[in-house]
Amino acid sequence: MDMMNDGHGAHSTAPQPEVRGTRVRGTRQAGALTAVLADLPAFSSAQDIHAELRRRGERIGLTTVYRHLQVLAEDGSVDTIRDAGGETLYRRCETVSHHHHVTCRSCGRSVEVEGRAVERWADKVAAEAGYVDIDHTLEIFGLCPDCARSRT
Amino acid sequence: MDMMNDGHGAHSTAPQPEVRGTRVRGTRQAGALTAVLADLPAFSSAQDIHAELRRRGERIGLTTVYRHLQVLAEDGSVDTIRDAGGETLYRRCETVSHHHHVTCRSCGRSVEVEGRAVERWADKVAAEAGYVDIDHTLEIFGLCPDCARSRT
DNA sequence: AACCGCAATGAAAACCGGTTCCATCGTCAT
DNA sequence: ATGACGATGGAACCGGTTTTCATTGCGGTT
Numbered sequence: 001m002d003m004m005n006d007g008h009g010a011h012s013t014a015p016q017p018e019v020r021g022t023r024v025r026g027t028r029q030a031g032a033l034t035a036v037l038a039d040l041p042a043f044s045s046a047q048d049i050h051a052e053l054r055r056r057g058e059r060i061g062l063t064t065v066y067r068h069l070q071v072l073a074e075d076g077s078v079d080t081i082r083d084a085g086g087e088t089l090y091r092r093c094e095t096v097s098h099h100h101h102v103t104c105r106s107c108g109r110s111v112e113v114e115g116r117a118v119e120r121w122a123d124k125v126a127a128e129a130g131y132v133d134i135d136h137t138l139e140i141f142g143l144c145p146d147c148a149r150s151r152t
Numbered sequence: 153m154d155m156m157n158d159g160h161g162a163h164s165t166a167p168q169p170e171v172r173g174t175r176v177r178g179t180r181q182a183g184a185l186t187a188v189l190a191d192l193p194a195f196s197s198a199q200d201i202h203a204e205l206r207r208r209g210e211r212i213g214l215t216t217v218y219r220h221l222q223v224l225a226e227d228g229s230v231d232t233i234r235d236a237g238g239e240t241l242y243r244r245c246e247t248v249s250h251h252h253h254v255t256c257r258s259c260g261r262s263v264e265v266e267g268r269a270v271e272r273w274a275d276k277v278a279a280e281a282g283y284v285d286i287d288h289t290l291e292i293f294g295l296c297p298d299c300a301r302s303r304t
Numbered sequence: 305a306a307c308c309g310c311a312a313t314g315a316a317a318a319c320c321g322g323t324t325c326c327a328t329c330g331t332c333a334t
Numbered sequence: 335a336t337g338a339c340g341a342t343g344g345a346a347c348c349g350g351t352t353t354t355c356a357t358t359g360c361g362g363t364t
Contacts, residue, residue, distance in 0.1 A: 027340095
């Protein structure tokens with residue numbers, strides 16, 4: 001049931017891990033994906049990212065895109081959110097600490113916001129109810145200035 | 153997503169609405185589903201709800217369960233959340249006003265909590281970023297007392 | 305009670321995002 | 335250059351949800 005993007009469960013693996021002898025290989029595809037992620041300012045679906053890679057002339061399979069995004073998400077290199085349709089969206093992570101997003105439901109652009117107060121609140125109410133091992137998800141959606149304007 | 157309320161809230165919008173002539177029909181299936189929802193205290197998937205209906209000897213199709221849950225969710229008669237696997241879970245709504253849930257990730261049982269403070273916070277930070285038409289999703293997961301105990 | 309129209313139903317098929325298989329490819333240490 | 339093994343990717347698969355469409359049955363009418 002649950003075991004996907006958990007709350008940063010395991011301690012990290014460095015960007016370029018090196019597990020005794022065998023190390024992560026630098027492939028053309030991995031580099032291209034990283035490059036595209038660096039360019040995309042908005043949360044995008046794996047399929048959109050794959051399409052963008054193809055648009056740029058990269059030869060890369062959808063499977064590979066999914067695989068890399070999964071790993072990057074575990075690393076904390078990319079943030080993930082679920083849109084209203086349940087689809088997972090990805091974007092390069094800007095800040096390391098825990099944060100939330102205000103995302104444009106039209107274009108996907110988002111800004112990161114601190115959420116310490118909310119976290120404390122969540123932990124508090126959950127604890128009051130007797131729950132333990134608490135985790136939470138919080139996403140804020142709206143229309144960014146640009147999209148709001150062009151929608152008048 | 154979009155409201156599909158007929159623009160005639162004229163008379164009775166009761167459990168058994170009858171808007172002008174022929175509209176919502178009182179079917180065996182609809183009743184059974186409502187009954188099961190009334191009994192289930194935890195967030196359950198459409199498939200689980202369907203299984204429970206069958207267990208009770210009801211003849212009802214999975215499609216119908218999905219359709220009803222969809223409508224009830226729009227009505228606000230049932231609350232919905234997404235579990236970690238992206239599956240939608242349903243539960244009868246207890247309080248009318250806006251609220252959030254502290255849900256057990258093991259058994260699905262949940263308690264409703266007020267969230268005015270969080271809402272204000274969400275609206276504030278979003279507004280500061282220039283976003284409008286703000287909406288948000290917030291779910292808290294943990295282990296309920298019972299599940300925490302039996303997990304020693 | 306018999307009749308009818310249309311909403312409701314539901315089995316099967318379509319859909320869809322995402323994952324797994326596995327044969328092949330390409331990197332990197334030697 | 336060579337070989338081993340990780341990386342790749344097209345196809346098959348998976349599971350939840352929606353759509354299709356022929357059939358059913360609720361309810362008002364005759």
